[in-house]
Amino acid sequence: MRSNQNNFKSVIKLLTTGDKLLVAMLIILGITSIFAINKKRLPGETCSVEVSGEKTHHLKLSENQNLCVEGSMGKTSIQIKDNKVCVTHSDCPEKICVRTGWISNVGQIIVCVPNKVVIKIDGEKQDFFNVITQ
């Protein structure tokens, strides 16, 4: 019987150089693939604006325009420019929606909680959460 089998340090000693190199290579591969993936976001084509839970506007991102919607606390100005959307002005106190800045990729969202305004970039949802692998 080997002693100290449950000791973690003795387990590390069992790893050969090849094991350690393999783990290091896989970690590097994993981390680099994070960066490779972040660049490849899907740009959206349309966005929808919801006020107080109701969908009020459906806008194409290719058309530059300014829009003003009336929320529960005041006005929210939305600007569409160069396939991107942002909130330029809001009457809400915290201005989190303004500070979110420009969004352009599928699934990105600007929320103004006090004014109850939600701006979403539409697009096909990736439904791999439904895929159950066993």
Added chain:
Amino acid sequence: MEKNKIFLTLSHNKETPLFSNSTFTRLSLLVGLGLILFVVETFIPRPLPWLKPGLAHVATLVALYGYGSRAALIVVVARIMLGAIVLGTLFNPAFILSFSGGITATLFMAFFKQYFSKVFSIFGISIIGAVIHTLTQLFLVALLIVQKIEIFYLMPVMILSSIFTGFVVAFVSYLIISKIEIISLNS
């Protein structure tokens, strides 16, 4: 300690059976062990539905190190078929993923154990198996089910988590193998 030892009885001679009776019995026990782990780990809550620890590969690894590649392949196929019957997922997409992932991972593990056993210990072999398992499934999901490149967004999560799970599986298998003292017989 004599009766605790598991002997390598894999034979290439056609006149003698592939496995002796005692080996065959032990392989069945390994299938049972893998089946229990396979079924029980579906009840473990997981953050994402496809992140599984893959503990059933403990049985595969023990079979691979104790009885060789063929035994490991037999154990993995039997375990996946029986597991699919128990869970009621026989021949549905999840089963296809599980089956192909398991077999590819076992083939890779057998290959690396055969030719690179001086480079990789059981930990390296197990991590290779875990990574190959998830990558096979990822490619198959991208090819057959989702048919979108975006599925590869999951690749970093898959690779990094399978390093961890592969390590855990190897640790458990190492404890089992060292308890039944087949490492010394095998190497």
